[in-house]
Amino acid sequence: MWVGRRLRRVEDPSLLRGEGRFVADVARGCGAIRFVRSPFARGRILSIEAPEEATVITADDLAEIPPVKPMLHRDDFIPVEQPILAKEQVTYAGQPIAAVIAPTFEEAEDLAEMVFVDIEPLDPVVDLDHALDETAPLVHPHVPANTVIDASLTTPGFDAAFHGAAYHVEIDVRSRRENATPLEARGSHAAFDPRENRVTLTASTQGPHMLRTALADLLGIPESELRVIAPDVGGAFGQKYSLAMEDVVTVWAARRFRRDVAWIEDRRENFASFHSRDQRYIVTGAFDESGKLRAMRADVRCNVGAYSCYPVTCGVEPLMAMAELPGPYDFRNYAVRSRAVASNACPIAPYRGVSRPVITLTLERLMDKAAARMGIDPVEIRRRNLVREFPYTSVTGLVYDQGSYVESLDRSVQLVDLERFRADQRAAWEQGRYIGIGFSTFSERTGYGTSAFAARKMDITLGYETIDLAMDPSGSVEVRVGASPHGQGLRTSLSQLVADELGIDPKDVRIVHGDTDRTPYGWGTFASRSMVVSGGATKLGATELRRRLADIASETLEAAVDDLQFHEGKVLVRGTDVGVPIRDLARLAYHRSDKLPPGEEPGLRVKATYDPAGTFSNACHVALVEVDLETGAVAVQRFVVVEDAGVLVNPMIADGQVHGGVAQGIASALYEELVYDSDGNLLTTSLMDYLPPTIAEVPLIEIDHLVSESDATITGAKGLGEGGTIGAPAAILNAITNALSPLGIEVNETPATPERIQKLIRQAQGAL
Amino acid sequence: MKPPRFEYRAPSDVEEVVGILTEVGDEGKVLAGGQSLVPSMNFRLARPGLLVDINGVKALDYIQRSGDRILIGTLTRHSCLENAAAVPGPLGRLLATAAHHVGHMPIRVRGTFGGSVAHADPAAEWCMVSVLLDAEIIAVGSRGRRTIPAEDFFRTVFTTALEPYELLSEVILPVLPDSARFGFVEFSRRAGDFAIVASSVVIDVGSNGIINPRVALAGVGGTPVRARSAEAVLAGSAPSAELFRAAADAAAGDVEPMGDIHGSSEYRRHLVRVLTRRALERAASEA
Incomplete structure (x- = not known):
């Protein structure tokens, strides 16, 4: 394998x-x-x-x-x-x-x-809150209140469930503007x-x-x-x-x-190309006596800048927030208003995670705050609310396939040795050191297919992927894919899928991508989709090619198709040493079509399309931090990820996605912020002002994988490209808040810069 | 982010450098390590008509002792000072600590001591160290050589007392007595960034308390500054936690920092207090 x-x-x-x-x-x-x-x-x-x-x-x-x-x-x-x-x-x-x-x-x-x-x-309008102010200038004269999307939904019976709850916990979370900052602009x-x-x-x-x-x-x-x-x-x-x-x-x-x-x-131009985040979520969770979330009310505001991005539109942020805010928690009553707000800032376009880093930050801060309010352990309140039975249909109608929400949390608790940490923490507090732990459990919707995109109602419905797969007369395989990887290692991982299907070495599989003259029409690589969708199409294509090869081999070997086995470049009759090299079958298919079974087309080319409904990965992130009370600086000391993305085709590549994602999540949590002045001048125009963390700021990331068996995809693989970025900010802000809990400080804004934290500390100490 | 057109010359001795600078006046700019100048040119913030590359002037690359003074040639790379043995005694340890805070390794290997001082970034380590130790800065021009005290040298952000026709050729630092102790503390968001605030101190504890206290700060205005009131608090008193706190408070009172996106005026003043106390504690505990 x-x-x-x-x-x-x-x-x-x-x-x-x-x-x-x-x-x-x-x-x-x-x-x-x-x-x-x-x-x-x-x-x-x-x-x-x-x-x-x-x-x-x-x-x-x-x-x-x-x-x-x-x-x-x-x-x-x-x-x-x-x-x-x-x-x-x-x-x-x-x-x-x-x-x-x-x-x-x-x-x-x-x-x-x-x-x-x-x-x-x-006079421009730059700031999110300002843009919603009645007196604010209009960015576009035909857009009242600068609101380009004003979506809402309320489930039947919401009011009764919400008002009847024992506890109401409100949280107001703000993420600042970020830049995706690819190494190459x-x-x-x-x-x-x-x-x-x-x-x-x-x-x-x-x-x-x-x-x-x-x-x-x-x-x-x-x-x-x-x-x-x-x-x-x-x-x-x-x-x-x-x-x-x-x-x-x-x-x-x-x-x-x-x-x-x-x-x-150039880099300076890239800082004003497409921005991301810049959102505010005001959410109230209504909990019953046992800490079970019964209802949620949410007001989501996304500063989408001056224009709408093509093709996915500026609706991608608020609409995703509306549909996916319930996250991994089970509750049936939900009222949400979600707005896209125009401003004279750079347009927003999707960036790794889209709304979900802020969704997760909001939910996970809410859980910690509710736990503190009710005197429940933060781990326990999550256990009481996480979805447990699958398939699970969320309050917004999303269907979650098999996952390991509770299991990943429990495994994380074990890996970090929570009890011991709590003891160390008490000792540290007594010495005037502020260490903290933060959990973040979340779902990551991946592999969106046509049905998922159709729900967005864009002009263009993205979703499926097609591949052309051919074995040439020399027996080597070429797969032309509509996906367009740019660092994901898809050439490697797709070749592994094909190799298993055909019993050949991945070296004999070439993946072709990124050329409209050579590849079938496809949607490219984004939204944690390529392994799921393009991988699914590749597997389907390889299976079809295998069937064709088996038909030919069956004739050549005079054996039933069911008795054939593909192994190390040969088709063998099971239980014997009788076989034929696949390369010979390939040559025959092209050059001796006279010998092909009746009805068999010459050559070995297949086409396959895959279009899944989508699948949910899940993970639990745990951050351990120390806060310097005097400067407000945060050091991330440990970062643990328990991830479940189903079958991992190449675990090294999967780990790499987690590493990079978490690093970008740490960037969101602590470092990166695009700053405008009130005139709308961008002040952060170089990497001296906009601060991606370096290797010195990112700790060793400890990863453990769980594998849920899901039938949502034909490979069993789920996407995981965005999870690191989605989970990390919440884990880190929860950890900071936990470290500073003796002072009663809550940190609800990213990036949690030293100055912001120090200001909260001084306020808590009565110095301000 | 491509520089405007410029001419380039690479003289091989100081006389030739000075000759060219005199000839071209404001148009000329000395290129040493280029770690600040070249990015500024790419941003088109600096637009020199002529770059005078001194990397071939080997006579400017030295660290020498002359009596109780250390002479640092302008072309000395930061990384040469990372080795504490390059300069004797506590001064060597201080310079090594400061050097290690300069940027990242590739920057330290290429960037130069004199280039950093002449560039006069208010957060730069060598500018602060020069002010801390009352360095003498040697400028060579067509009219000869002059000595400028560090505190007079730095005028404001990126602005010094150097004339366009002058080359900063050397920085002279006093050798510190073996009994001197130093503390050097920076605060930055990421490793290798310019400090938001930095504080450096040198103290010598005698039987009658602290003698010759020096406190210098960076990141608090247009130039590095001495915190004179903090020095006054320290002078003649026995080191103690309370004394250090009082000196740190005095240092914070000595500055009126400019705020920017990296830190508000208020936060920088707060950092001055925290970092100065830490620098003093570090000095007191330095072996």
């Missing part, structure tokens, strides 16, 4: 040797595009002046391109249109206004500086081929087909005039799924000027 092995990643040797090929490696010797961006958050464009003879592109040049209008077919949604380049007005600082083309990137930057844009600044290179009248766009993207569709639609061309290639992509975390206006300009310019051009985003 290859599934379950910690196979080394086939992706790594070239990357480690510096032989990777990223878009900037392709963008040589072509026209260099640089964007002139708005220095103001809101204002009227009075004029644009550029040096004579310079190639400058403005909204006037793009008059034939319609604005981008991401759609949700819901009554509670107001669509917003975004021009490719700002037209008449600017709506956030960093918005592209014009583009220049020069022979080198240096000269393009020089030229961009010489383009003078006269803007009459207007965005960028694209458009090569124009006059012979074919066709552009090949090499772009740092998560979804090449989606990008091709978006660009072709906007430019009014058939998709056949565009090929999109995703080369090596240096991380994305969601930021590279949404359409970049810059890519539209790049392709337009290549066609207009019939030449090769490129745009390579």
Whole structure:
């Protein structure tokens, strides 16, 4: 069996040797595009002046391109249109206004500086609470109260259940703005081929087909005039799924000027590309005497910035929050209002976890607060509320497949030796040291298929994945996938699935992705979906190929198909040493079709599509921290993850996803924050100001896996790409709050910076 | 984040460096380790017309003792000072501790002592150490060589007493007596970041209490500063927890920090109090 092995990643040797090929490696010797961006958050464009003879592109040049209008077919949604380049007005600082083309990137930057844009600044609205204020300016005149989505639902009988409860515990949680900060920023290179009248766009993207569709639609061309290639992509975390206006300009310019051009985003630009988080959840949990959650009321507000991202729209945050806020807890009464709020800040796009880091932070802080209020142990209150029987249908109608919610919590308690920690903690408190422990139990909905996306009511329903699988005459297998991995190691893990199905070595399986000319239409890689959806399609395809091979072998070996066994590159008659190399069967299928069984098509090509409803992973995170009472600094001393993502195709890759995810969760919890001033200027524009944690700030992450047997996916695998990021902030803030419990301090805002914590401490000490 | 066009020259001796600087005036900028200058150029915050690369001027790379003074050539890399034995006595230990706080290893291997002092970041370790120890900063220009006391050298953020035609060639530090003890404490969000606030102290405890106390702070304004009132509190008194608290309070009273996204004025003042007390405690317990 290859599934379950910690196979080394086939992706790594070239990357480690510096032989990777990223878009900037392709963008040589072509026209260099640089964007002139708005220095103001809101204002009227009075004029644009550029040096004579310079190639400058403005909204006037793009008059034939319609604005981008991401759609949700819901009554509670107001669509917003975004021009490719700002037209008449600017709506956030960093918005592209014009583009220049020069022979080198240096000269393009020089030229961009010489383009003078006269803007009459207007008062912006940047802050979430301010945007909802009645007196706030309107970001878009047709959007009252700056509210682009105002969704709500109340279950029947909610009021009685809520008001009849013994305890009401309220929590007000705030997450600040973050940037996904991929190591490689965005960028694209458009090569124009006059012979074919066709552009090949090499772009740092998560979804090449989606990008091709978006660009072709906007430019009014058939998709056949565009090929999109995703080369090596240096991380994305969601930021590279949404359409970049810059890519539209790049392709337009290549066609207009019939030449090769490129745009390579720099770090400073990336800080104003797509943001994330910036949410506030005000939630009241109604508990009965036993600590059982009976009802929940929630008010969710998401600052989605100036525009809506294509294709998933700015609805992704509030709508996910509304549907998934119940998390891993069983309760039947729920009332929620969830809003997307526009502002003159950078647009929000999905980032690893989407709403769930804040959902989990809210729920887990609520559980700890309720436990403290009722004098119940935090572990115990979770045990009393976690879902236990499967399939479980949540109050919002989501179906949870088999999971290990209680078991992962119990296992975590064991791993951290909770009793001993509590004793150490009492001793530490007596010495004036503040150590704390925080738990975070959560569900992670993954592998969203068509039915899950259809519920969102987007213009485009994402979901399925298709693969083309072929064995060539030499017996090697090529799988072309619509998924577009960019660091997930999918080439390795999919090859393990195929190898098991066909009894061959993963080395003999090549996975092809990231090229619209070579791969079937697919949705790309995002939302913890590729192993579930693309993996499922791959398994289906491999099974079909196996069936074809078995049919041929059955004839060759004169044995019944049921008696055949695929093993180490051969098809054997079970219980004998009679067999035939698969490679011989492959050659026969192509070159001796005269010998094929009647009705058997020549060649060995299959196509498969998989479209699951979705599956829930689950995990428990535990953080152990020490807080320096004087400075407010938090050191994460231990971090334990008990994860259940079903069958792990490659546990090493799974562990890597957990490591990276937790590091980004620690970033959210303690470090990363995009800061705007009240005029809407972004103050954090470098990695000296915006602080991803380094290896020095991230502790060793201890991982234990549980494996629930779920029939929600045909591989038994569930997604896990986002879990680390989802669970960690809650575990850490609970741990800080626990450490500071002698002072009665609650920490409900991320990032929990030393200054924020110190301020709470001084307030508690009466010094402020 | 590409620099504007610039010219580049790489002279091989100090005279030539000074000649070029004199010739080009404001347009010229000395390139040493480039750890601050090059990113500033990429951000287009610095736009020198001519870079004068001194990395080939080997005569500027030295650590020498001259009587009771240590002479540090401007091209001395941070990492050379990480070894406490590079400089004798408590000064060597102090410099090694400070050096270890400078950025990350690749930065320390390339960045230079003189470059950091000339760049005058108000949170930089070597600027604070220079003020702490009353360093003498040597500037060489076409009109010869002059000595500038550290406290006069730093004017405000990224601004010094150096003239455009001058090269910072050397920093002179006093050798500390073997009985001196130091404390050096920084607070930053991540390892290797510039300090939000840093505090450094040197004390010498004699039979009549603390002699020659020195307290210097970084991250509290446009330049590193001495906390004179804290020094006054310490001078002549026997070390004690209460004394250190009083000195730390005095240090906090000595500063009016500027706030920014990394820390409000109020928080920085609070950190001055905490870090100065810790630096004193560390000095008192230093072996």
